[in-house]
Every structure is written in C-alpha cells, then in structure tokens.
Amino acid sequence: MEAISLNVEKEGDEVRICASLKPELQCSCLEHEWRIKVEGPGNVIQEWGWRARASEEAYKGLSIKWKPPTEGEYRVKAELTSHRASVERSFRMGKARIALVYYSRTGTTRKLVEKLVSELQSSEVEVSVHELKVRREYRRPLHINPRLIVETFRGVADVQIPEGFDPCAYSALVFACPIWAGKPAAPMASFLKSLAGKCPGKPVACITTSLAALDYSPRLARLAEAAGFKVVYRLNATRGTLPGATSDLVKALLQK
Ligand SMILES: Cc1cc2nc3c(=O)[nH]c(=O)nc-3n(C[C@H](O)[C@H](O)[C@H](O)COP(=O)(O)O)c2cc1C
Structure with a gap:
C-alpha cells in the first residue's frame, strides 16, 4: 500500500495540490519530511519542502494552491521522504x-x-x-x-x-x-x-x-x-x- 495520496484539482487558472498521509497508515514517527515537485513545459519547475512534528497539521500533508505560469502538460511528484513513499500525477492547463x-x-x-x-x-x-x-x-x-x-x-x-x-x-x-x-x-x-x-x-x-x-x-x-x-x-x-x-x-x- 502506498503511504500517501495525491490529488490535483483545477480551480480556474490555478491548481490545488493536496498531498496527504493515508488515514489507514499507522506510524510512530516524531516528524515527517515532505517534498512536492512540479515539472512542466519549457522546464518550469516548482518545489515545496517542509518538515512537521507529529503535533503539527502539516505532519499529515498539505494543500497548496498554485498558478501554473503557462499552458501545457505538468507532472506533480509528492514524496514523504521519511517513509520513502512517492506518488505522481499529471495535469494539463489549456487545450x-x-x-x-x-x-x-x-x-x-x-x-x-x-x-x-x-x-x-x-x-x-x-x-x-x-x-x-x-x-x-x-x-x-x-x-x-x-x-x-x-x-x-x-x-x-x-x-x-x-x-x-x-x-x-x-x-x-x-x-x-x-x-x-x-x-x-x-x-x-x-x-x-x-x-x-x-x-x-x-x-x-x-x-x-x-x-x-x-x-x-x-x-x-x-x-x-x-x-x-x-x-x-x-x-x-x-x-x-x-x-x-x-x-x-x-x-x-x-x-x-
Ligand atoms: C515493402 C513492402 C512490404 C509490404 N508488406 C505488406 C504486408 O506484409 N501486408 C500488407 O497488408 N501490406 C503490405 N504492404 C503494403 C503497405 O503496407 C500499404 O500499401 C501501406 O498502406 C503503404 O503505406 P504508405 O503509402 O504510407 O507508405 C507492403 C508494402 C511494401 C512497400
């Protein structure tokens, strides 16, 4: 079972990227380290990374709103490095x-x-x-x-x-x-x-x-x-x- 889920939804000319820990995953880590990377047309690259302790909201993931700069095909990769888990999704802006x-x-x-x-x-x-x-x-x-x-x-x-x-x-x-x-x-x-x-x-x-x-x-x-x-x-x-x-x-x- 993959430890994380990744959803990408378009909201007008923006996208909402939600990376989250699957609820069925039981773990006793004190801290989680996450990374999200988006690759797109013409070498568009956007990255986010964070660490969060078990008491913090972002420990279970984050929901990020982002505006892709151009039309084209994008690929999102979310990683929960502490669990060596990763998921990928693609989305398209425009035609x-x-x-x-x-x-x-x-x-x-x-x-x-x-x-x-x-x-x-x-x-x-x-x-x-x-x-x-x-x-x-x-x-x-x-x-x-x-x-x-x-x-x-x-x-x-x-x-x-x-x-x-x-x-x-x-x-x-x-x-x-x-x-x-x-x-x-x-x-x-x-x-x-x-x-x-x-x-x-x-x-x-x-x-x-x-x-x-x-x-x-x-x-x-x-x-x-x-x-x-x-x-x-x-x-x-x-x-x-x-x-x-x-x-x-x-x-x-x-x-x-
Ligand atoms: C060298 C050669 C071998 C061919 N072998 C076959 C074949 O094995 N089976 C078949 O149905 N048609 C065969 N054909 C016919 C072509 O596949 C067919 O005419 C094709 O639509 C040609 O496409 P093109 O005009 O875009 O080059 C062959 C044609 C050539 C020139």
Whole structure:
C-alpha cells in the first residue's frame, strides 16, 4: 500500500495540490519530511519542502494552491521522504495537445493522417503533425529493396528525429505507419526505440496501414508499449480506410 495520496484539482487558472498521509497508515514517527515537485513545459519547475512534528497539521500533508505560469502538460511528484513513499500525477492547463507522428513511403498513411488532422482539430484539441523521414529514402522497387528488407526485420533505420520533439509535451500521441512484410515500417520502429523510457505511461494510439484486411495494429502497439507508452487505442486501416469514427480515438486519447 502506498503511504500517501495525491490529488490535483483545477480551480480556474490555478491548481490545488493536496498531498496527504493515508488515514489507514499507522506510524510512530516524531516528524515527517515532505517534498512536492512540479515539472512542466519549457522546464518550469516548482518545489515545496517542509518538515512537521507529529503535533503539527502539516505532519499529515498539505494543500497548496498554485498558478501554473503557462499552458501545457505538468507532472506533480509528492514524496514523504521519511517513509520513502512517492506518488505522481499529471495535469494539463489549456487545450489538450495531440501529436500525430507518421511515416509514409507511398502516401497512403500521409493521406490518412491528413484526414485525421482535419477531424481531430477542434476547440478543445490542438493537433501537431510530425512526418518521419529517413536520411536516405528507400528506392523502388520497394518489395525487393535489400536495405528496406533488412532494416524492417531488424526494426532499425536511419530516421531523423523531428527537431525538439518531446513526447512529454503532449497530452497524447498518435503513431501511424505502413506495414512492411508483416511488420511496422522500420523508420517508425526505430523512432519508437529512440523514445524508450522518455515518457512512461503517456497515452498513445497506434495506427497501421496495409493492403491486406488483417489487424496488424497490435504489432505497432507492442513497439509503443516496449518504449513505455500506454496504448489506449489501435486500429489497422486497410488501403488507408479508417474502420470507425475518429470520436472514439479522441475519447480514448483524452481518457474521457
Ligand atoms: C515493402 C513492402 C512490404 C509490404 N508488406 C505488406 C504486408 O506484409 N501486408 C500488407 O497488408 N501490406 C503490405 N504492404 C503494403 C503497405 O503496407 C500499404 O500499401 C501501406 O498502406 C503503404 O503505406 P504508405 O503509402 O504510407 O507508405 C507492403 C508494402 C511494401 C512497400
């Protein structure tokens, strides 16, 4: 059992951060040492720390009101150092930001992403699109391109990471790529490897495009999960056709 609880509630343009000792925790410490740290967009960092004796109110925790300086994604970590206990929560100020990251060699995935962008953009969601490029694009005929085949089976490629791309800066991400020889295209596989451990638990959707009417999306989802993301939605678009409404995708990504 975690010894502490942490709640973050928005109150207008401020947030109330409540860190407290769980009532069921029995301890005989004379003093408690607490620390709360908030990390946010553009290296915004705010910290509070205190020590309180058992007779003092703050021994059991504190409720802090704070005004985040900018819009974006924030991560709060509360620690009760005396018990080596810590809890984390995320919150967002302003519009939800969704990043769509895709690779497309012959244009099908690109068209699908363009359609998605026009459907996702709304008053509550801001969408940004990042197309992955390999330093040396695969030459046709693609099916017998030895480099493409080797890199696809190894899941590595000389992919250019979009400059300044930070997965933690988004509320959620969508990864989309074609299927090559039954596997997610090498540039996407390689890109996901480069993000390993950078933003654990961040919700993502995985979209594969293929010629065959098979659900290949679990294969991309496995790569995203191996990088630490939480896959909340996945689908395969055969010949670039979306099988369902995008509203489900948004609902899943924003965890409504
Ligand atoms: C080298 C290569 C291998 C492919 N392997 C498969 C496959 O195993 N299964 C399948 O259904 N489609 C396969 N396809 C078709 C593509 O997945 C499909 O056309 C995809 O939508 C292309 O996306 P893009 O236009 O964004 O590059 C393959 C295409 C290429 C070029």
